[in-house]
Amino acid sequence: MSQSDRLAGLFVPNIVPLDAHGEIHEAELRRYVDWLIDRGVHGLYPNGSTGEFTRFTAEERVRIIEIIADQTAGRVPILAGAAEANTRETIRACERYHELGCRAVAIVAPFYYKLSPSGVYAYFKEIADNTPIDVTLYNIPLFASPIDVPTVQRLADECPRVVAIKDSSGDLPHMMRMIAAVRPQRPEFSFLTGWDAALMPMLLVGCDGGTNASSGVVPELTRPLYDLTIAGQLERHRRFFFSSR
Numbered sequence: 001m002s003q004s005d006r007l008a009g010l011f012v013p014n015i016v017p018l019d020a021h022g023e024i025h026e027a028e029l030r031r032y033v034d035w036l037i038d039r040g041v042h043g044l045y046p047n048g049s050t051g052e053f054t055r056f057t058a059e060e061r062v063r064i065i066e067i068i069a070d071q072t073a074g075r076v077p078i079l080a081g082a083a084e085a086n087t088r089e090t091i092r093a094c095e096r097y098h099e100l101g102c103r104a105v106a107i108v109a110p111f112y113y114k115l116s117p118s119g120v121y122a123y124f125k126e127i128a129d130n131t132p133i134d135v136t137l138y139n140i141p142l143f144a145s146p147i148d149v150p151t152v153q154r155l156a157d158e159c160p161r162v163v164a165i166k167d168s169s170g171d172l173p174h175m176m177r178m179i180a181a182v183r184p185q186r187p188e189f190s191f192l193t194g195w196d197a198a199l200m201p202m203l204l205v206g207c208d209g210g211t212n213a214s215s216g217v218v219p220e221l222t223r224p225l226y227d228l229t230i231a232g233q234l235e236r237h238r239r240f241f242f243s244s245r
Contacts, residue, residue, distance in 0.1 A: 007104060007136065007164045007190040008208040009042025010226055011079045012215045013050035016064055024060060026067055033071040039219040042209065044068060045106065047081030049140065049168075049194075050213040058084065062096055069100040077103035079136060079211070083111075087126050098133035106136040106166055106211075111144040121151050128159035136164040140194070149174070153181040156189055166211050168194030172201055179206045200237065203229045 014036065017028035036044065046068050047053040047061050056064065065080050072078060082093040082105035094105050107127060109120050128135050137155065139147040147165070155162045167175055175191065182189050183206070193202040196212045203209075203226070215222040221244050228237040 006188050006208065007043070007077070007079065007192065010209055010215045010219070010222060011043040011045040011077075011192065011211045012036055012041045012219065013045045013048035013194075013211050013213055014068075014216050016046075016051055016056070024063060024067070029064070029067050030071040033068055036216065036219060037072070037075050040223040041076065041215060041219050043077040043079055043103070044072060045079045045081065045211045047083075048106065048211065049143075050216060051081065053081050053083065058089065058093070062093070065097055065100055065102065069102065074101070079103060080105050081108075081138075082106065083108040083138070087123065090127055091130050094127070094131040094133050094135075098131075102133065104134040104136050104163060105131070106138045108138040108140060108143075109145040109147050113145075115145040117148050117151050120145050120147055121154060124151075124155050124162065125159060128155065128161040131161060133161075134163040135159075135161050136166055136190075136192070137162060138166045138168070138194075140168040142168075149177045149181050152178050156182045156186045163188070164190035164192060164208075166192045166194050170195035170198050172198060172205065175202055175207060176205050200225065200229050 017025040017032060019025045046064050053061060069078060080097040080102040082090055082097055084090040084093055090107060097105055110123050137147055152165055179191055190208045193199060193207050193210045196214050199210045199212055212222060224240055225237060
């Protein structure tokens with residue numbers, strides 16, 4: 001993966017509209033996708049935590065990606081949540097999302113049972129070695145097995161398919177340690193924060209972007225805040241932030 005292909009910017013963990021019967025409201029989902037793209041988001045991140053992926057069946061999760069990929073039509077890249085309960089189903093989801101043209105998949109560390117670092121490594125290694133699509137590690141220690149820095153570094157060193165990490169710990173020093181450990185050998189590796197309140201400081205220490213829930217509701221606020229931070233216009237960022245509260 002080249003520097004120009006890296007995952008960067010605001011990837012929106014979009015919600016999924018439902019109808020009165022609890023079914024996916026396809027027309028509203030398509031309208032929502034257009035609304036987000038028109039407001040300048042850099043990419044879409046369906047089937048994430050904000051999209052309540054655990055509330056849908058495996059078939060519904062695939063259908064969500066099918067609708068979004070069709071409506072997006074290549075206008076922005078898609079980072080598809082592909083976490084299933086085991087490696088076989090996760091790899092199967094990865095294969096389908098690759099067929100649909102997604103840029104990469106995001107896979108949460110094993111959940112329910114907390115695994116050791118060696119178990120987390122083995123889980124991601126098996127997936128990365130058997131998938132046709134680039135993989136983003138998803139660290140959310142509140143709900144899943146944590147991905148520590150040595151594991152991230154080892155996977156980045158050994159698995160070309162592992163191209164990024166989304167970290168939702170909100171831990172700034174942890175992000176800095178990951179960047180310091182991985183970027184010297186993998187300068188194209190992407191670091192995304194999933195913690196809204198930490199977006200600005202994470203960007204300032206070298207993060208490439210965010211998968212922030214607020215971008216799915218007020219992208220007209222989060223996109224300028226991202227742009228001002230990346231441009232180093234911190235005083236303008238502060239004024240804009242406080243004027244929008």
